Amino acid sequence: MSEATVATEETGATNFDEFVARRGDALWRSAWLLTGDAHLAEDLVQTALAKSWPAWERVHATGSFEAYVRRVLFTTYVAWWRRRWNGERPTEVLPELPGTAADPDLRRDLTEALSTLPRGQRAVVVLRFFEDLTERQTAEVLGCGVGTVKSQTARALRTLRTSTHLTREEDQ
Amino acid sequence: MNDESKLHKALQDLVPDPPATPLRAAAARNRAQVARRRRRTVVASAVAVAVIAVAAPLGLTTFTGDDSGPTPPPTADRSGETPAAPDELTCPAVRTDGAPAVDLTGPDELPEGAIAVRLCFPAGFISTQAPIDALTTGVAKVVGSVNALPVEPTPNGCPADGGRTWQLVFQYPDGGTQAVEGASHGCGGVSVGTVIRGSRATAERPLNRFISLLLAQRASGSPATPPTVDLTCQGGPDDPDAGLSALPLRTPIDFDHAVLCWSFAIESDQPTLQAAIDPADLAVLLADLNANTTTTSTVPTDRACAPTVPNFTILGVTSWGDRMALDGWCSEFNLYGRTPAYWKPGPESQRILDTIVAANPLQIQLPDGGTPPDQVVTRWADLVTAGDDRADEMWAGTPPAFSGRIEVRPEDRRRFAPIADTPAAAYEKVVEQMALLRQVPSDGGWSEYHEYRFVLVRNGSDEAWQILLAEDHGVVPTGR
Numbered sequence: 001m002s003e004a005t006v007a008t009e010e011t012g013a014t015n016f017d018e019f020v021a022r023r024g025d026a027l028w029r030s031a032w033l034l035t036g037d038a039h040l041a042e043d044l045v046q047t048a049l050a051k052s053w054p055a056w057e058r059v060h061a062t063g064s065f066e067a068y069v070r071r072v073l074f075t076t077y078v079a080w081w082r083r084r085w086n087g088e089r090p091t092e093v094l095p096e097l098p099g100t101a102a103d104p105d106l107r108r109d110l111t112e113a114l115s116t117l118p119r120g121q122r123a124v125v126v127l128r129f130f131e132d133l134t135e136r137q138t139a140e141v142l143g144c145g146v147g148t149v150k151s152q153t154a155r156a157l158r159t160l161r162t163s164t165h166l167t168r169e170e171d172q
Numbered sequence: 173m174n175d176e177s178k179l180h181k182a183l184q185d186l187v188p189d190p191p192a193t194p195l196r197a198a199a200a201r202n203r204a205q206v207a208r209r210r211r212r213t214v215v216a217s218a219v220a221v222a223v224i225a226v227a228a229p230l231g232l233t234t235f236t237g238d239d240s241g242p243t244p245p246p247t248a249d250r251s252g253e254t255p256a257a258p259d260e261l262t263c264p265a266v267r268t269d270g271a272p273a274v275d276l277t278g279p280d281e282l283p284e285g286a287i288a289v290r291l292c293f294p295a296g297f298i299s300t301q302a303p304i305d306a307l308t309t310g311v312a313k314v315v316g317s318v319n320a321l322p323v324e325p326t327p328n329g330c331p332a333d334g335g336r337t338w339q340l341v342f343q344y345p346d347g348g349t350q351a352v353e354g355a356s357h358g359c360g361g362v363s364v365g366t367v368i369r370g371s372r373a374t375a376e377r378p379l380n381r382f383i384s385l386l387l388a389q390r391a392s393g394s395p396a397t398p399p400t401v402d403l404t405c406q407g408g409p410d411d412p413d414a415g416l417s418a419l420p421l422r423t424p425i426d427f428d429h430a431v432l433c434w435s436f437a438i439e440s441d442q443p444t445l446q447a448a449i450d451p452a453d454l455a456v457l458l459a460d461l462n463a464n465t466t467t468t469s470t471v472p473t474d475r476a477c478a479p480t481v482p483n484f485t486i487l488g489v490t491s492w493g494d495r496m497a498l499d500g501w502c503s504e505f506n507l508y509g510r511t512p513a514y515w516k517p518g519p520e521s522q523r524i525l526d527t528i529v530a531a532n533p534l535q536i537q538l539p540d541g542g543t544p545p546d547q548v549v550t551r552w553a554d555l556v557t558a559g560d561d562r563a564d565e566m567w568a569g570t571p572p573a574f575s576g577r578i579e580v581r582p583e584d585r586r587r588f589a590p591i592a593d594t595p596a597a598a599y600e601k602v603v604e605q606m607a608l609l610r611q612v613p614s615d616g617g618w619s620e621y622h623e624y625r626f627v628l629v630r631n632g633s634d635e636a637w638q639i640l641l642a643e644d645h646g647v648v649p650t651g652r
Contacts, residue, residue: 020197028190033183038191039312049200110182129176130183160179 013065016056020049023066027073033126034077034119036111048073070131071141074123078142113160121156128153195285199345202287261306261343263292264351278350280365282318286311286342286350291382291418293338294353300336301417303386304399304493306343310385314340317378318352321362321370338379338418354379383419390492399493405433405446405485417494421507424462427488427496430454432528434482438557439550439580440536447532449486453524457486460521461498461505467513479557479577482529538562539636545605545628546582548637553580553609568629568638569595577612580624596640599629603637608648621648 013019024045031041031048052059052069059068114122120142127138128149135153139146290306307314318340337355344350354362360372370377429451435444449457484500498505498515503522507513517525536555539548548566555563557577564571583606590596605626610619623645628637 016201017197020200021194024193024196025190028193029187032187032190038188039310042191042193042196042312043309046196046200046203049197050203053201053204107186110186125179126183129179130187132180157176157179 013060016053019056019060019065023069024049027069030070030126030131031073031077033114033130034074034122036115044073044077048076051076067141071143074127074141075143078119078123117156117159121152121159124149124152125156125160195345199287202345261288261290261341261349263290263302263339263341278365280323280367282315282342282350282352282364283344284312284315285344286315287345288343289314289382290341290343291338291379291386292341293336293418300338301401301415301495303417303419304395305386305390307382307386307389309389311342313385314378314382315342317381318362318364318369321374321377323367323369324361324371326368340378340382352378379418387419387422395492401489401493401495403429403431403487403489403495405431405444405487415495416497417490419494419496421496421498423465423507423513425458425488425496425498426490427454427458427486428491430486430488432525433485433487434529436479436482436534438479438536439553440547441550442534442536445482445529445532445534447528449524449528453528454488456524457517457521460518461515464518465507465513465515479554482525484525536560538565541632541634541636543636545585545603545626545637546607548628548639549582549605549607549626550580552639553578566636566639568599569640572642574611576614579610579612581608581621583607596627596629599640600631601629602640603628622646623648 013022027045027048028041031044032038035041035044048069051072052065055068056065059065114125117125123142124138127133127141128135133141135146135149139149142149288306288308289311291302293300293302336357337353339351339353341349341351352362352364354370354375356372356375358372359368360375361368361370362375362378363369430449431446432449433444433446435442481502483502484505486498486500486505488496488498490496498507500506503516505515505517507515536551536558539551543551552563552566555566556574559575585603585605587601587603590599590602596602605628607624607626608621609624610621613619625643625645627640627642629640630637
């Protein structure tokens with residue numbers, strides 16, 4: 001299981017700080033895939049943590065605090081990320097690119113293709129194909145029905161398959 | 173490998189390594205505490221703004237290079253562990269004793285992790301209004317734009333020009349602050365700690381980044397309490413920057429309230445007239461403006477403005493308290509943005525403007541003891557142009573037979589002792605005021621300038637200067 005894979009089981013953390021130290025980076029990676037920007041990702045993570053912190057004692061006792069934070073993170077992104085951030089991102093600055101993938105063009109193309117997805121579909125893609133959640137788990141995180149997850153997933157995949165950013169790569 | 177497997181692999185490869193953020197938990201707790209305090213004390217509509225109000229402290233240890241563990245950023249004030257809310261981040265008081273208005277001590281590179289930044293302006297050559305709100309979203313980008321400016325060597329000499337100096341005061345999670353000061357005049361650059369970053373040409377990059385981020389932040393909120401901002405046309409159309417907001421005028425324009433300022437292209441110095449615009453009338457004007465602004469790549473060439481046509485400026489205040497000016501010339505208003513634009517008021521708007529002007533007519537005052545000779549001459553010209561019989565009251569001698577519109581450009585002046593037995597000898601004080609004068613044809617067209625010698629007299633400093641005579645020295649050969 002990768003670090004990014006959601007841990008719905010107990011993380012082993014005994015307090016909030018320890019939880020953040022252990023799982024903060026994984027949350028940040030998901031947030032980066034949602035936002036495509038390191039600074040915005042950090043802000044999204046901290047917003048989700050700030051919203052979740054008051055519930056630490058109550059939710060931690062159930063062993064599902066990370067799932068709680070993750071749900072806050074994704075629903076925050078879907079619900080009002082656009083309202084808060086859409087106008088702020090400077091258009092002249094391209095999203096920063098990671099350093100692990102071999103092909104910079106492919107990274108850029110995938111980043112741009114993801115950015116064309118509606119926020120709900122992008123959230124579904126990250127949960128299903130980055131965090132490896134099942135359709136039901138994805139539905140629980142987003143607070144929607146499994147049918148919605150299926151339809152959003154299908155639409156997102158169709159969009160990505162036909163994205164000029166990605167098909168161009170395949171055509172060449 | 174199917175599409176879903178490919179996508180999984182691609183996403184895993186795509187995501188970068190996260191930055192070191194060891195104080196992430198503390199920052200999140202602080203954010204939650206601030207939000208909770210706000211909820212207890214402010215109206216519900218302000219809560220969303222408050223939650224937004226503390227932004228990400230990113231990479232808090234990246235500046236230290238210290239292996240002993242994370243160290244809070246060096247700041248000027250470490251009086252408490254609980255961060256101040258961004259609305260408590262205030263601009264430093266303006267100093268009148270010559271001391272620096274803001275403490276610029278600190279590291280030569282801004283520490284990462286700032287949670288808020290406020291724009292301030294010290295008292296200076298140009299009066300500029302700072303935004304009422306601090307930036308709390310994307311603060312790291314402003315920090316980055318400051319640090320991206322290279323450290324420049326101390327120059328040997330700098331232009332002695334004037335300009336605007338600005339300050340950005342950053343706040344950190346522990347409540348401490350760090351300020352930088354920038355200018356695009358003089359030596360220019362941004363003072364950060366002991367160094368100057370950037371140059372005259374690049375100093376405003378952090379400022380511009382701040383402004384663009386602040387405007388974006390505002391797009392998702394509204395001020396909890398609209399501030400009270402005075403509107404006076406003290407600067408008038410000739411000084412539109414005085415006291416105006418540092419933020420750009422953006423369309424659609426939505427002023428909370430506004431005043432109309434106007435003056436005339438006449439010869440004498442007259443105060444700018446001012447009248448409040450009725451809210452209903454303002455709504456009509458703004459609706460017309462927002463619907464009928466014309467963008468243009470060139471400024472209209474027909475810019476001659478008759479003395480009877482007022483030059484307008486609409487001075488307004490946005491809901492955020494920003495004092496903005498719609499600068500007018502003749503019957504149009506200019507909107508200076510990335511693309512030049514102008515608005516020519518429609519019939520209903522023009523009727524509103526004309527009604528305001530008609531209700532507040534310009535009264536050219538006769539000179540008094542404090543009016544200098546050059547202004548006496550220009551006031552006389554204005555009264556002649558206006559067909560005002562009081563023009564003749566300004567003469568100690570016989571008024572010339574001028575009528576219609578005249579323009580006069582005062583030049584040199586000197587005091588002289590009159591020759592005995594001449595009319596001027598009858599007065600205690602006599603001055604000679606040279607001026608260029610022309611009579612403007614009725615169609616406003618071109619005519620020759622003549623050089624005139626005005627002689628003005630009076631018997632005491634309490635008396636107004638009177639014009640004794642005006643000698644025509646002929647057409648000015650230079651064609652001025």
